[in-house]
Amino acid sequence: MKKPAAPPPSTPPTERNFFHDVYEVVRLIPPxxxxxxxxxxxYLGTRQGSRAVGYALNASNLDALTAKREHPVPAHRVINRLGQLSGRHHFPTPTAMQERLEAExxxxxxATVVDFNRLFWDPSKELE
DNA sequence: CATGTGACTGTGG
DNA sequence: GCCACAGCCACAT
Structure with a gap:
């Protein structure tokens, strides 16, 4: 038998497991x-994997496929622990993230969410 | 398999 | 409260 060596099939740019999980959770964040x-x-189990989450969101924004789905990932609702829009520079325009939030x-x-503590939505507690 | 990068976070000074 | 460092995760080279 040929030894497959279990090569990841050319890394499909869309939806790896971890990414998919991130997208799912982010879609659950209420407007x-x-x-x-x-x-x-x-919530996904990797407590120290916050960087990877940002990485995944970045991919979701750049990936037109993912961005144009019927349920696009509301990446603008994900901010850092200080309530700052640390990912704003990765949107089409530097103000897009803030504008989308204000629209809601x-x-x-x-560049900081007012009343962040009150608006904070924790999947581990809300979804439980 | 080693190295570098990043939309992070916790800790210590 | 601010700054510097270190730790962790997933991915690209």
Whole structure:
């Protein structure tokens, strides 16, 4: 038999397991609420994988396929633990993230979500 | 398989 | 509260 060596089939740019999981959770964030990279990572089991979450969201935004789905990933609702829009520079325009949030009623000042603590949506607690 | 990178986070000074 | 360092995860080269 040929030894397959289990090669990852050419790494399909869309939807790896981890990425898919991230997208699923992010889609569950209600409009007008926000979550954090760390909270999502923790919910997925990788408590220290917050960077990977951002990595996945970045991919979702760049990937036109993923971005144009019927249920696009609301990546603008994911911010860092300080309530800052740390990912804003990865959107089509530097202000897109803030504008999308404000369109949902989330106030943003100085690249930071106002009342972040109150709007914070933690999948580990909300979804349980 | 080693190295580098990043939309992060926790800890210590 | 701010800055510097270190740790972890997934992915590209």
């Amino acid at each position: 007008g609420r926000v979550s954090t990279y760390g909270a999502i990572a923790h 009623g989330v106030r943003v000042e100085d």
